[in-house]
Amino acid sequence: MPTSPIPRRPTATIGVIGILSLALALAGCASSGGLEPSAAVRDVDGYGISRSLVGAPLSDAAFPQREWWTALGDPQLDALIAEALQDSPSLVAADARLRKAQAQAGLADAARKPTVGASAQYAVAQLPKGLAGDELGGKLLHNAVLMLNFDWPLDVWGGKRAEYEAALDQVHATQIEAQAARLTLAANIARSYVALAQAFDAKEVAEREQARSERLQQLSRQRVAAGIDNQLSLRNAEAAIATAKAQAEAAQQQIDALRNAIAALLGQGPDRGLDIARPRLLDAPAPALPGVLPGELPGHRPDVVAARWRVEAAGHGIKSAKAKFKPSVDLSALVGLAATGFSDLFDGDALLGFGGPAISLPIFDGGQLRNNLAARDADYDLAVAGYNQTVVDALHQVADALQSIRSLDAQAESLRQAREAAAAALKLADARYQAGLGTQIDVLSAQRPLLQIEQQIAGLRAQRYAATVDLDRALGGGLDFDAPAVSGNDNPSSSHIAKAPTP
DSSP states (O other): OOOOOOOOOOHHHHHHHHHHHHHHHHGGGSOOTTOOOOOOOOOGGGSOOTGGGTTOOEETTOSOOTTGGGGGOOHHHHHHHHHHHHHOHHHHHHHHHHHHHHHHHHHHHHTTSOEEEEEEEEEEEEOOHHHHHHHHTTSEEEEEEEEEEEEEEEOTTSHHHHHHHHHHHHHHHHHHHHHHHHHHHHHHHHHHHHHHHHHHHHHHHHHHHHHHHHHHHHHHHHHHHTTSSOHHHHHHHHHHHHHHHHHHHHHHHHHHHHHHHHHHHTTOOHHHHHTOOOOOOOOOOOOOEETTTTTTGGGTOHHHHHHHHHHHHHHHHHHHHHHTTSOEEEEEEEEEEEESSGGGTTSGGGEEEEEEEEEEOOSOOTTHHHHHHHHHHHHHHHHHHHHHHHHHHHHHHHHHHHHHHHHHHHHHHHHHHHHHHHHHHHHHHHHHHHTTSSOHHHHHHHHHHHHHHHHHHHHHHHHHHHHHHHHHHHTTTTOOOOSOSSOOTTOOOHHHHHHOOOO
């Protein structure tokens, strides 16, 4: 009885199965075992800040407005900041860094997509008879080739997507840093403007002190000429005049320097600073802190949000590094026409084709993959440490600004009382002079402590303005980070990232 033939698997199929089996068997030769990051993102609510904020007025909507500097009530300051946000070279650089990060994300996206290329070649060659024989040697050989190349590295383990997502996270971070640059620029202009206001106040007080000392000098000179006084009061008046002149000159030098500094922040030449008039700031409003501190602060601070995106990017970098330990699959194909001349190029037998899957895997690489993963783990730890430190710095900046405002307000109240007492003393001295019971020297002498107190008040007022600017900046400057930096339905918003657990 004849036996039926046993069916056999095609040789090609057996070969493919064998290759895949061998690839999977050898995949464990390069192992990522034992390599993990060690840092973890700390819970913001775990930082102690509540006792430092005791007594501060809280509000449900006390984060600064986007244009927080308008609360200082000076239209010239508003115009200067608006000008800087349009033309400053520092912002041009920040925007350029953003465009570069977007281009890098585009390259990472392109690396995971199929590519098709075309090429055409025409070549002429002549081989020696001693090498090619009489049939081919000594003759001109013509070759014409038209080719299409296809290549698609399949992302089987998600490593290329992880690289792309890491690049997207870097774009988000760079975009937030571009906004942070705008906040920093606005804050620097506001601080310089506050210092300019103080310099003008100091110059005014110095000029008033100089006028008082000059009047006192005139009276002292008259009294010395009349023989009713000695040279001591005259010399004291002369010394006071010289001191007041020096203070006025120092204040003018500071005014010039601050005008130059503001012009530089605007991205303009020094002449632009000459057009800046004396500031007319309103009293800085009393601060109110958000009742959701510290938990909501990371979602409002640009540096904290950017640092959190860096953590996310580093996490995706680890995923990409781990994927390199596994076999990679690449689909490639080549289709074209090849002939000994253009006339034969489109004949039926000129067709050329090649293609199929290719599998590669790491076996022994001298530790390259493990060191690459270790570096990515270290990058993640650095990013987490940077994020945690940025949160700590943010909370301390809020507390420092608030405590400065409290102290300055208390000092201002004490100086207000001192000013009232000095004003009352001056009024009494003037009344005694009008009644013939005192002299003009008594009146001028009573003016001096009042001027000194007013100079201290001007300095405290400037510090109070600066502390208000610092608090607005510490609270994030009213910036909104809800919009993702790159369009895409699978990209989380930065507010989500700010609260997300460590991957």
